[in-house]
Amino acid sequence: MNEGVRLRPPRNRVERRAVGYWLTNELVSVAVPAVVLTVLAVLITPARPWLLLALGIVLVVGLPYALVVPFWRYRVHRWEVTEDAVYTRTGWLWQEWRIAPMSRIQTVDTARxxxxxxxxxxxxxxxxxxxxxxxxxxxxxxxxxxxxxxRLTESTQAHRGDAT
Structure with a gap:
């Protein structure tokens, strides 16, 4: 491994718009079960107390989580690409710092x-x-x-390693 490749904090933050994306994603994750439980509580009278209890739990636990996690993730998530390696830091409660030397990269993909x-x-x-x-x-x-x-595709082609 190259001497310049060592585990260290990555320098770049993710895009600020990611907070809105994560917030929307988390709120949808809370809203879907909340709506289902509400509809079921209206339709199934005998089970209404239990369904409303479940709804309350979803809202009491889910909403604070949905409102806090996106901002925390933005504070924690970092990335950086140098000539020698890709650095990442992700997580929420359990944070993970990773490094991938260019010579070890096999594929690079993007998803939207x-x-x-x-x-x-x-x-x-x-x-x-x-x-x-x-x-x-x-x-x-x-x-x-x-x-x-x-850039990563070009760089990994220039760093011909065994990628294993």
Whole structure:
């Protein structure tokens, strides 16, 4: 491994719009079960107390989680690409710092779901032979992500390693 490749904090934040994307995603995750439980409580009279209890739990636990996690993720998530490696830091309660030397990268992909497209975002996935799985960089501007994939592809071709 190159001496310049060491585990260290990545320098770049994800796109600020990622907070809105994550917030929307989390609120939808709370709203869907809340709506289903509400409809069931209206339709099924004998089970109404239990359904309303479940609804209360979903709202009491889900809403604070949905409102806090996106901002925390924005504070924690970082990424950086150097000539030698890709660095990431992700997580919420359990944070993960990862490094992938260029010579170990096998594939580089980008993904844009419908909600990410609405916010102009994309995620980049860097796959290596590591048992820990791929490195993921979520919440990037979609144009930056496309440029990053192109840069990583060119860089990994220049760093001919065994990628294992």
């Amino acid at each position: 779901g419908p909600l990410e497209q609405l916010f102009g975002l994309a995620s980049v996935t860097v796959t290596t032979a590591s048992a820990a799985g791929p490195l993921k960089i979520p919440g990037l501007d979609h144009e930056l992500a496309a440029g990053l994939v192109e």
